[in-house]
Amino acid sequence: MATMVPPIPTTEDHNKVDEKVDYFNLPCPIPFEELHREAMMSLKPDLFEGMRFDFTKMLNQKFCLNHSVMMGPTEIPSQSAETIKIPTANYDFGATFIDHPRLLLLGRVMTDGRVNARVKYDVSENLTFKANAQLTNEPHMSHGMFNFDYKGKDYRTQFQLGNGALLGASYIQSVTRHLSLGGEVFWAGQHRKSGVGYAARYNTDKWVATGQVASTGMVLLSYVQKVSEKVSLASDVMCNYLSRDVTASFGYDYILRQCRLRGKIDSNGCVGAYLEERLNMGLNFILSAELDHRKKDYKFGFGLTVGE
Template sequence: MASMVPPIPTADDKKADVKVDYSNLPCPIPFEELHREAMMSLKPELFEGMRFDFTKMLNQKFSLNHSVSMGPTEVPSQSAEIIKIPTANYEFGATVIDHPKMLLMGRALTDGRVTARVKYDLTENLTVKANAQLSSEPHASQGIVNFDYKGKDYRTQIQLGNGSLLGASYIQSVTNHLSLGGEVFWTGQHRKSGVGYAARYNTDKMVATGQIASTGMALLSYVQKVSDKVSLATDLMCNFNSMSRDVTASFGYDYILRQCRLRGKVDSNGVCAAFLEERLNMGLNFILSAELDHKKKDYKFGFGLTVGE
């Protein structure tokens, strides 16, 4: 009978059983979204003053958006002192969503700016994206068109923009958790070109990403998922081409409670920030924003309401 009992697997046996199926690798995330988990904690949408957003759903595909903001705006100055002037803006927008094939967004502001965004799936794997911003200021208008192709275990993108902007990127899954990619770009208006390389390693509990470009920029980020509601993030950004060799490190958190979400960060420049979204009722959210720059003695606080889903 003893010979019929199967042997107990050891740790070495378990490691040997785990093999990478290179013919069935997962599709990686887009190259431009490599740091998206870290950016959720470290780059919240901070603002100063008051903001009110209202969204009215006319039907399942069409909605209207109204936004009012009041607060100070920084004016460029040659001195170290920060100069701010009071401003107020109203924004009207419309959104059309034919999920998951098409997305149309348009926004018009009282300061003369008009923005538009288009996303359309030409095929199951090929998507075209377009972003445009028109401004009354000279040389401030921008337009970019992206063609994204999603393969079985890779993604590639071609980018065209005003100012003779040309770019291309490619990212490939190497294992079930590791993906490698690169990009090239050319800006004819500024006569500059460059290449970049990136690596991303992700599991159910963590995401580590590294990116470097020939322009001298390097960015490292790491996200640790402590639980389903708590995530910690950190990043390190270096600029090797600048005379001062700027290096900035940040640490942030993302805490999701039953009716609110709290995000914040602190960096090596002495900047502390926090962003709170509190759900007061169905379709009604209260927002608090704060950013303290102790080095520049610049303190920004904001509050707002969001009505509609």
Template sequence: MAGLVPPATAPAPAPDTTQKPKENEKADYLNLPCPIPYDEISREAYMSLKPELFEGMRVDFTKGLNQKFSLSHSVTMGPTEIPSQSPETIKIPTAQYEFGANFLDPKLMLVGRVLTDGRLNARVKCDLTENLSLKANSQLTNEPHMSHGMASFDYKGRDFRSQFQLGNGALFGANYIQSVTPNLSLGGEVFWAGQHRKSGIGYAARFNTDKMVATGQVASTGVVAVSYVQKVSDKVSLASDFMYNYLSRDVTASFGYDYILRQCRLRGKVDSNGVVAGFLEERLNMGLNFILSAEIDHTKKDYKFGFGLTVGE
């Protein structure tokens, strides 16, 4: 009878719930994320490598009248470069005052600026539906044939974005960008400038993860642009870009950083043309920021330094 009794078996091991099955890690191509707009495909590199540098003194004051409406005043004093065929940089001293009004609503944004030299700038953004929005901007000047305006219709789909643009001078443009994987998006654009009888087509690609963003663009106008941003930590980012024009044979490469501290933000860059720049924004108190801007062009022997204050939120 002992030979008929089955041997004792060890209990089956419990399934390991700490590891997810590989099937769950596969990308769901029916629920891809919506990509960023085509014209903002390199915004991370742009923020690090192209800060708003200025020369001289600048003071900006913003006063909120209510939750939606605010007024702004801006004073700038410093030299302004004038076009010249000589290799030396020619500057003239200038001073300027700017008055602005802002209306911010969840579905409507109106921004207007009036300058002492007679220029008027205006921007409008209106959400017509949950997926369709209208953007418009214009600049009016006293100089003949220098005023311009542009309007665009942006459509945001589940995993794509499209845009159609209209501008003065018979300017027409359209672009489209589509997410093809959770990390990769591809897009293209076309434009026609009727006043100058020029047309063009371009392509773009963007690959992003939690730690990096890489973009590439090429256009029939001759421009090839590549950018890469590496997020070292929550406070430090490194960025680089490369631009090449195969028609004019111009090449520019730059490298920069973006360092965010508790009370300040420091950005800097250096490029292949011998230009070194730095931009510092420090929060002195609630609603009070101090700004330092510096740029050195070793090739042209041009040195720029600026400081300013920003009052109000």
């Protein structure tokens, strides 16, 4: 009888050994609120209607001024099926102070009376404090939010405090090199509502899959395939098992040498595209389009962005 020769180890066998999980050396996951960030880049571009002009002036390395002009129609609530729009024009003035890498101060004033403010301060290497506020003349529309983010070696946690007795907390933990699991809980005292949510995220160099479910009825699934370094395809399914509403979307993100093109289409018959063309150093041209065939609502916009 011939002697049985043991198989020669191959490269695949070595890779299987190398893929053994080191639970004491796991990567830190992304924040819970950014679970779907790759999908949102393609599926949620900053679409607008009309004309937009943004100008940023750097005064020094830490301080800059921002000017923004927006002219276009604004939708107003209506009981009819048709969308009613009125022409509007707004001017926004803002200032930004960045003391890299620990402090960020941002303020913005609009001609309609709104004032926005944002603060981000790194208290330590692991602890970050964030604050967002909006003041407006409309009753019960002003709000503020305070966040405390703690970044551990292989986990992240966040505590939120907002007006209207809003309390929230989230936690996400890396389970393996590619898989992370998390959960969140919130309480809105003013509206007497509470909720609990769970999430899972699996990411590799080529694709990212995320799932999220909440007791409010929301279920969100997203998937992003990185075709190459410059091309990404994304899809998501959002549903509410209480109201039986379901929406599916498909999008793409294509980065060329001088421009970036993003677009999406969803199951409601809405198609959108967003193009950023770099004309020169510090000068970008923007095109935006959104076609809602079900509502017969068509939006087109163009703009210029000056400054870095």
